[in-house]
Amino acid sequence: MEHLVDRTLKTVKRGDAVLIPVTAQPRFDLTPFRARLEEHVDLPHRFGPRDPRRELRERLSAAGIPSEHAPRRWERIGDVLVIRVPSEGQPRARQIAQIFGTVLGARTVVQDLSGIHGPMRVPDVRVLWGHGTETVHVEGGIRYALDVARVMFSSGNVGERIGIAERVRPGAVVVDLFAGIGYFSLPIAVRGRAETVYGCELNPVSFRYLVENTRLNRTTNLLPILGDSRKVAPRGVADWVIMGHFDARDYLDVAFDALRGQGTIVYHELCPKEQYPDAMIRRLAAAARAHWMNVQAIHTRIVKSYAPGIVHSAAQVEVTRQNRP
Numbered sequence: 001m002e003h004l005v006d007r008t009l010k011t012v013k014r015g016d017a018v019l020i021p022v023t024a025q026p027r028f029d030l031t032p033f034r035a036r037l038e039e040h041v042d043l044p045h046r047f048g049p050r051d052p053r054r055e056l057r058e059r060l061s062a063a064g065i066p067s068e069h070a071p072r073r074w075e076r077i078g079d080v081l082v083i084r085v086p087s088e089g090q091p092r093a094r095q096i097a098q099i100f101g102t103v104l105g106a107r108t109v110v111q112d113l114s115g116i117h118g119p120m121r122v123p124d125v126r127v128l129w130g131h132g133t134e135t136v137h138v139e140g141g142i143r144y145a146l147d148v149a150r151v152m153f154s155s156g157n158v159g160e161r162i163g164i165a166e167r168v169r170p171g172a173v174v175v176d177l178f179a180g181i182g183y184f185s186l187p188i189a190v191r192g193r194a195e196t197v198y199g200c201e202l203n204p205v206s207f208r209y210l211v212e213n214t215r216l217n218r219t220t221n222l223l224p225i226l227g228d229s230r231k232v233a234p235r236g237v238a239d240w241v242i243m244g245h246f247d248a249r250d251y252l253d254v255a256f257d258a259l260r261g262q263g264t265i266v267y268h269e270l271c272p273k274e275q276y277p278d279a280m281i282r283r284l285a286a287a288a289r290a291h292w293m294n295v296q297a298i299h300t301r302i303v304k305s306y307a308p309g310i311v312h313s314a315a316q317v318e319v320t321r322q323n324r325p
């Protein structure tokens with residue numbers, strides 16, 4: 001490799017050709033690659049600085065804003081930036097947002113005011129800079145359209161989303177009891193090649209995006225169902241049941257009813273750290289027994305630390321039907 005690509009400039013398409021910026025003339029013959037060198041081509045600069053943190057510090061300091069008054073981290077969902085502003089920075093929150101938005105190349109900057117709320121997991125944000133909170137977030141080749149002000153998206157759960165698609169075997173029937181905008185349903189349907197994924201979603205706003213996202217990702221095997229999964233989830237059909245909600249423990253009966261004979265349940269909960277994983281394992285084993293199922297295998301993991309002393313934990317439980325006497 002000659003490391004010739006100039007990473008400060010953008011690669012662009014021109015008709016059927018692709019213009020790749022280089023820092024010097026290649027020493028090898030380009031003809032076998034059906035390529036040629038063109039000189040003095042004006043290619044656009046890549047957007048965004050190479051060291052955004054340094055640029056943020058410099059811009060904040062030029063505006064007379066101490067860096068402790070500004071966020072140290074941010075979350076990027078599509079082209080919307082989500083920040084938390086320390087209380088000292090509140091009076092100049094809009095100016096801070098403008099600096100973050102321009103340096104980090106966002107369209108809109110919103111302030112996360114108080115986290116995610118209620119069973120429908122609704123965010124509480126206000127726009128500080130820019131226009132529009134509807135965006136398309138691309139992750140692992142999947143496109144998630146959503147409104148950052150109305151629907152949650154936890155970028156920290158990316159490992160979960162990608163991992164699950166790889167574990168569900170091709171041809172499986174999947175019931176997602178809390179589909180949201182398709183956090184798990186979409187990767188399973190698109191990358192995992194499940195035969196059918198039933199995605200149940202209670203919140204009409206999330207449901208609208210779930211439907212839009214099936215279209216956006218051209219999936220034909222994801223069937224969105226609007227309503228409370230307790231009432232609308234199909235029964236006796238699933239090889240896999242996905243429960244991506246912290247209230248999942250209240251819906252274990254729905255999950256077992258959705259299975260057809262043996263199957264796998266992916267379960268999430270919030271758990272006091274010192275009780276992990278024993279309490280979760282006991283809960284799942286008891287629910288299985290109550291539905292005449294045996295637990296064949298159970299894999300537990302901590303997804304992330306949620307609050308002091310509380311972990312977001314997950315389990316993958318494989319069950320088979322007991323022979324009733």
Ligand SMILES: C[S@@+](CC[C@H](N)C(=O)[O-])C[C@H]1O[C@@H](n2cnc3c(N)ncnc32)[C@H](O)[C@@H]1O
Pocket residue numbers: 119120121152153154157177178179180181183200201202203206227228229230244245246
């Ligand atoms: C927390 S979100 C999923 C988050 C996701 N696991 C992630 O990685 O970011 C859970 C979704 O379940 C929906 N929901 C809550 N209760 C429900 C129910 N009883 N039936 C169907 N959907 C429900 C909420 O509206 C929300 O969209």
